Amino acid sequence: MAELTKELSQVKGEEPAVRGKDVRVHPNPEPTTGKRPLDAPTGTPTVIVDDLHIVYRVYGAATDAEKGNAVNALTRLLKRQGRPQMKEVHAVKGVSLVAYHGDAIGIVGRNGSGKSTLLRAIAGLLPPHAGAVYTDGQPSLLGVNAALMRELTGERNIVLGCYAMGMTPAEVREKYDEIVEFSGIDEFVQLPMSTYSSGMGARLRFAISSAKTHDVLLIDEALATGDREFRKRSEQRIRQIRESAGTVFLVAHDLKVIEETCNRVIWLHKGKMRMDGDPKEVISAYNKG
Template sequence: MAVAEQHTPQDSVLPPAARTGTRVPTVIVDDVHIVYTVHGAGTGKGSATAALARLVMRKSSPNVRRVHAVRGVTFTAYRGEAIGIIGSNGSGKSTILRAIAGLLPPESGKIYTDGQPSLLGVNAALMNDLTGERNVILGGLAMGMSQEEVRQRYQGIVEFSGINEKGDFISLPMRTYSSGMAARLRFSIAAAKNHDVLMIDEALATGDRAFQKRSENRIKELRKEAGTVFLVSHNNNSIRDTCDRVVWLEKGELLMDGPTDEVIKAYEKHTGK
């Protein structure tokens, strides 16, 4: 099992203890802290002189703030699991996914992954000036499919997304799509490939119930094919229908990690929902 190079390039394998037992770990998050540096707007008065003075005196700008987004989070994900990540806004859910994907380096702690994690977010980049058809092709190639694999799976991706249910939208530029249509197409492209670790950020909140059901069924298939799925969502019903385990983050801290019903009941009691 390889370590995500962005996080701990000095290590190359999991600790031996992590590889014991019948369950196979795919992601190990070990006492991870993630800190953002936020640059605020300056006053604009004497800013160049003030900046030079801070440089000489080695002082930080008064408008720079450090945000401790994830605080000492530890958990292990195993092959074949679907794990929901819940919490209020700003709790660190999307941040921890980005760290697992290698997009954010931890301030401290380590993240080990088996294979290549793939992060699917509602804001995942597709090219607005290209047609849906071209984006399907380029998206498939970017995920490592061969041209032949993309050709074989193309029609299935279009049908899964439901883009053409109300017309020939797949031949139109992405900029003509609604946000829901674009999100459905992103999910359909990502779900066409088997992933070692697939992370989905709010994608199932888009589309009608029929699409959500197709998505939930596809996640179950990915699990059977020995993958691990993480799902971040504010829709507790999607979490219940899809995940067998839930990680609850609040203010960057891990509050609870356990069976889906048990954790969601505690979360709903906490939030009054």
């Protein structure tokens, strides 16, 4: 146990330095493009996004000046103004795209350009304000964090997370040992997740969320975390998942990962699509401005 803690404290120290320098999710994109039916004219569309607009409400976004003291609230009522705490954010403004079986599509853009929102809309988790998303089967977002509870043991969280992703009890039993083994948290599985170091928590979350296979897979931000050894394993796992999935969407800030992984890149800027095409072209344009 002491060893593990020591190891993990090193992990946390080295994490920021390593990131962005040497993360290779996919060492060589060429062999896979050969396998993909992408260039074949018969490639069937799996995801169609038709002039999509997403508007969502944000609460508690008031500035300090207008924040909830009673006098302000009363004047607002008298002046018949709406609540300033609620703001509508027009996150995606008219995006259209067609994704085909075998596509691995990277999405780049600045913070707040609507990348995650677009993924959630494709997954069918956010309702469109206008336009529509059509999919073949149920796309799923890789990640199970929201379903887990910090106060519970790793054991219980594995079961809970698997059920949340829609597994059957038989599947959960089948995957349980694999998840524990892959996460490498050993006897910590008996302890509440709140006692885990951040690296261990990330490893367990990754192990759970990557235990399921998907037709259309949406990956939000690079999931490979933890120490060097675990990162290597998780990159390998991501590659497997990606290969077994029909279509992959990947959001990452690490352009190198996108360039190596994807056969097509979409550049979102302030909720609109600025470019859609070959990774090299789009990324060099994105880097220029």
